[in-house]
Amino acid sequence: MHIHYKTDTVPATPDIIELYDNAVLKRPTADAERIAKMYENSNLVVSAWDGEKLVGVARSVTDYCYCCYLSDLAVSKDYQTAGIGKQLVALTQEAIGPKTMLLLLSAPTAMEYYPKIGMTKLDNAFYIPRKE
Numbered sequence: 001m002h003i004h005y006k007t008d009t010v011p012a013t014p015d016i017i018e019l020y021d022n023a024v025l026k027r028p029t030a031d032a033e034r035i036a037k038m039y040e041n042s043n044l045v046v047s048a049w050d051g052e053k054l055v056g057v058a059r060s061v062t063d064y065c066y067c068c069y070l071s072d073l074a075v076s077k078d079y080q081t082a083g084i085g086k087q088l089v090a091l092t093q094e095a096i097g098p099k100t101m102l103l104l105l106s107a108p109t110a111m112e113y114y115p116k117i118g119m120t121k122l123d124n125a126f127y128i129p130r131k132e
Helices: 013-023 032-040 084-096
Strands: 003-006 044-050 053-062 067-075 101-103
Touching (some): 013 032, 013 053, 013 067, 044 084, 053 084, 084 101
Parallel strands (some): 067 101
Antiparallel strands (some): 003 044, 044 053, 053 067
């Protein structure tokens, strides 16, 4: 398996939907227009490819100088445990630079993963849930 990573490409919406569904990442995949808009309004996308197949993605919103919100981290089930997620996070960190904090909200099933790749758990977050 030879995985290559891209920071200059936004994957096609159907590929993103297929990846999210395969990775069991809870996103509105029945609404392709909404998925496309999520990516249109993100300013940092790092993707992982096995040939022409999208196998991982990290989608972020950042100012590149203070804060970066890593909105989505997804790796295809068949490729999990191969270090792809860790590399997507590392490439996101590289793109935003050392002065920029990287923040994410974890899916309940991934709470044990993030400390393993060097992230610190926080207890001081707040949110207003979406209505749909």
